[in-house]
Amino acid sequence: xxxxxxxxxxxxxxxxxxxxxxxxxxxxxxxxxxxxxxxxxxxxxxxxxxxxxxxxxxxxxxxxxxxxxxxxxxxxxxxxxxxxxxxxxxxxxxxxxxxxxxxxxxxxxxxxxxxxxxxxxxxxxxxxxxxxxxxxxxxxxxxxxxxxxxxxxxxxxxxxxxxxxxxxxxxxxxxxxxxxxxxxxxxxxxxxxxxxxxxxxxxxxxxxxxxxxxxxxxxxxxxxxxxxxxxxxxxxxxxxxxxxxxxxxxxxxxxxxxxxxxxxxxxxxxxxxxxxxxxxxxxxxxxxxxxxxxxxxxxxxxxxxxxxxxxxxxxxxxxxxxxxxxxxxxxxxxxxxxxxxxxxxxxxxxxxxxxxxxxxxxxxxxxxxxxxxxxxxxxxxxxxxxxxxxxxxxxxxxxxxxxxxxxxxxxxxxxxxxxxxxxxxxxxxxxxxx
Amino acid sequence: xxxxxxxxxxxxxxxxxxxxxxxxxxxxxxxxxxxxxxxxxxxxxxxxxxxxxxxxxxxxxxxxxxxxxxxxxxxxxxxxxxxxxxxxxxxxxxxxxxxxxxxxxxxxxxxxxxxxxx
Numbered sequence: 001x002x003x004x005x006x007x008x009x010x011x012x013x014x015x016x017x018x019x020x021x022x023x024x025x026x027x028x029x030x031x032x033x034x035x036x037x038x039x040x041x042x043x044x045x046x047x048x049x050x051x052x053x054x055x056x057x058x059x060x061x062x063x064x065x066x067x068x069x070x071x072x073x074x075x076x077x078x079x080x081x082x083x084x085x086x087x088x089x090x091x092x093x094x095x096x097x098x099x100x101x102x103x104x105x106x107x108x109x110x111x112x113x114x115x116x117x118x119x120x121x122x123x124x125x126x127x128x129x130x131x132x133x134x135x136x137x138x139x140x141x142x143x144x145x146x147x148x149x150x151x152x153x154x155x156x157x158x159x160x161x162x163x164x165x166x167x168x169x170x171x172x173x174x175x176x177x178x179x180x181x182x183x184x185x186x187x188x189x190x191x192x193x194x195x196x197x198x199x200x201x202x203x204x205x206x207x208x209x210x211x212x213x214x215x216x217x218x219x220x221x222x223x224x225x226x227x228x229x230x231x232x233x234x235x236x237x238x239x240x241x242x243x244x245x246x247x248x249x250x251x252x253x254x255x256x257x258x259x260x261x262x263x264x265x266x267x268x269x270x271x272x273x274x275x276x277x278x279x280x281x282x283x284x285x286x287x288x289x290x291x292x293x294x295x296x297x298x299x300x301x302x303x304x305x306x307x308x309x310x311x312x313x314x315x316x317x318x319x320x321x322x323x324x325x326x327x328x329x330x331x332x333x334x335x336x337x338x339x340x341x342x343x344x345x346x347x348x349x350x351x352x353x354x355x356x357x358x359x360x361x362x363x364x365x366x367x368x369x370x371x372x373x374x375x376x377x378x379x380x381x382x383x384x385x386x387x388x389x390x391x392x393x394x395x396x397x398x399x400x401x402x403x404x405x406x407x408x409x410x411x412x413x414x415x416x417x418x419x420x421x422x423x424x425x426x427x428x429x430x431x432x433x434x
Numbered sequence: 435x436x437x438x439x440x441x442x443x444x445x446x447x448x449x450x451x452x453x454x455x456x457x458x459x460x461x462x463x464x465x466x467x468x469x470x471x472x473x474x475x476x477x478x479x480x481x482x483x484x485x486x487x488x489x490x491x492x493x494x495x496x497x498x499x500x501x502x503x504x505x506x507x508x509x510x511x512x513x514x515x516x517x518x519x520x521x522x523x524x525x526x527x528x529x530x531x532x533x534x535x536x537x538x539x540x541x542x543x544x545x546x547x548x549x550x551x552x
Contacts, residue, residue: 044473044488045496045514099436104477105486411504412479 025146027153028268029134030175030183031117031160034192036130037106038072041099043169052078052096056086057285067285069101073192085285085370106130109168116163120156123269125180133180134160135268150176154197161195178203181264184216203262208235215259225249234260277315280306281375283323288368292360295372296353301421302374303349308413310376311405316341316385317376320351324359327367334359340388341380344397348376437513445499445508456487456499461510466491479504486511 033039037055042048052075058066066086078093089096110129117124123135136156137149144152157174164172173194175187185207186198198206212234213223225248231237237245237260245253258264282305284298299322310317318338325331334355338347352374359365391398407416445459458467473488482504489497498512 040473046472046490047494047496047514047516105473105475108475108477408480410480412482415480 025137025141025149026135026178027137027140027149028177028180028183029136029153029157029160030127030177030180030187031113031132031134031164032173032175032184032187032191033113033130034171034173035070035072035076036170037070037101038075039170040106040109041102042072044105048072048097048099050074052080052093054080054086054089054093054096054098055101056089056098057101058086071096109170112168113164113170116167117160119163120160121269125268131184133183133268150197150199154195157195157197161193177262179262179264180266180268181216181259182262185210185214188214200262204235207260207262208233208238210234212237212260215256217259218256222249277313277379279321279375279377279379280310280313280315280317281321281323281373282306283371283373285325285371286369288327288370290360290365290368292356295356295369296349297420298372299352299356299374300345300349300418302372303345303352304418304421306374306376307343307345307348307401308405308408310343310379311382311401314382315379316343316382317348317379318342319376319378320348320355321373321375321377322352322355322359323371323373323375324356324369325371326365326369330367331371333373337378341378341385343382344401346397348374435515435517437515439510439512441510443499443508443510445501454485454501456489459489459497459499459508459510466497472496 038053041053041055051072053072054075055069055071056066057069068080068082068084068086068089070082071080071089075089075093075096078096080089080093080096086098090098106129110126114124114126114132117132117134121134121136121139125133127133134156136153139156140149140152143155144150153176157176161172161174164170171193173187173191174196175183175185175189176195176197177183177186178198178200182198182203186196187194189196210233212218212226212231213220215234215237218226226232226237229240229248231240237256240257242254242257245257247253249256282302284302286298289295318341319335320338321333321335323331323333336351336355338351340347342348404416439461441461443459443461445456448455448457455471456468458465460466468489469492470490471487472490473486475486477484477486479502482502484500484502487499489499491497494516496514497510498514499508500511501508
């Protein structure tokens with residue numbers, strides 16, 4: 001391992017009070033549920049077992065818009081992938097079983113998984129609905145000592161998998177490594193139902209031959225950049241001078257260079273300042289339209305959903321971002337910053353519609369719109385609200401919104417919605433169960 | 435195949451060790467004995483708690499029952515049944531047995547209520 005990597009690991013270890021100071025002594029476990037939503041459905045409904053099951057996010061039938069949230073391994077053999085549009089999935093796997101995602105059910109299972117993880121260590125980070133990081137340094141050292149800490153960490157990973165299988169009937173892939181980055185990559189090596197350990201000594205030989213997009217955070221676009229630079233593998237990335245990466249990618253360049261050496265200074269179980277909320281957003285995939293009235297209506301539903309979450313979490317925002325996907329390959333976004341901070345749906349809706357109309361008037365859409373997203377950033381806490389002259393003169397919307405929120409808090413999000421949203425879309429209150 | 439039902443049902447339950455376990459339910463004048471609970475979850479809808487149970491009643495069909503604390507109402511939300519079969523509820527004499535007919539054993543071919551009526 002290079003000195004740089006050692007230094008990075010040492011720094012990471014030093015950050016956590018009470019943990020060993022020598023590099024490579026942190027033991028991080030990454031838990032990833034295998035085909036999570038589909039596994040839950042197959043567990044609950046036995047007739048779906050062994051069949052290509054596709055779990056979709058869609059507000060209607062499975063013939064038009066919507067995307068694949070996840071699919072069983074049987075469906076993956078037919079080329080169905082997460083994030084694919086439902087119609088494409090149907091064309092690849094017409095005989096598959098298509099079901100709606102039941103997010104509240106998956107969240108309930110996630111909470112139980114996290115409870116099991118916390119029975120091993122309080123240092124846990126819920127990375128996503130189906131991924132958890134655990135810092136098991138202390139229990140591994142206690143049971144294995146310095147010499148046997150990695151075997152002990154692997155044993156913890158194995159027991160964790162067993163507990164989840166016994167209590168919840170779900171299969172998991174577990175990776176064990178010296179930090180979050182390596183643990184997550186280790187978990188990817190063997191799926192499904194895998195258990196993989198990568199120790200600091202093994203890092204250079206394991207990482208070097210892997211393609212560069214195996215690093216978390218390197219997607220298609222960044223991969224194209226690396227292709228242009230002639231960087232194909234993580235080893236080649238590690239050999240690229242840091243200055244060049246910094247010049248090309250800015251701060252991200254430094255992080256990528258560290259990642260290529262297996263260095264990740266993030267800590268498990270500590271909420272960093274960077275984790276504070278930066279924006280609220282919702283999007284909706286559809287089969288394709290250029291009907292502006294329909295798009296305005298969708299944006300209204302999305303604005304309702306976004307502002308409901310903002311009010312619930314106590315934020316105001318003033319930068320409205322409209323994201324449009326044209327066809328299935330091209331997407332872009334436009335933003336407008338308003339004068340006042342707001343959490344009212346009509347203001348966000350009006351700003352997003354202005355952006356939409358501006359884009360529509362340019363006539364540059366070569367294909368139909370297949371996804372619309374609305375997000376609000378430039379946030380501040382709602383306790384810092386300054387009443388605008390407009391709100392002071394006509395506070396009706398504020399009052400109506402407040403009453404609506406109280407009704408939704410008491411009876412659930414579907415209890416009241418705008419009439420214009422009721423007929424065509426199940427948008428009001430969508431995805432709010434978090 | 436999935437049938438959206440959303441009808442109120444009568445459910446017999448057992449309370450044991452702080453948990454509720456449905457043992458039988460009556461839907462469209464037929465009784466269904468729960469042979470297996472395949473999944474449970476709970477969710478909050480506003481201030482009200484909903485408990486969801488996925489149960490089998492002898493055959494391969496899976497029934498989604500829910501109890502909401504808003505009015506303490508049990509509902510049969512959905513039925514999942516194998517493709518190629520007739521929709522449950524419209525099948526004559528399968529899965530359940532008519533209320534008031536005693537427990538003379540299995541009716542039809544579904545085999546959903548073998549044994550005694552709860």
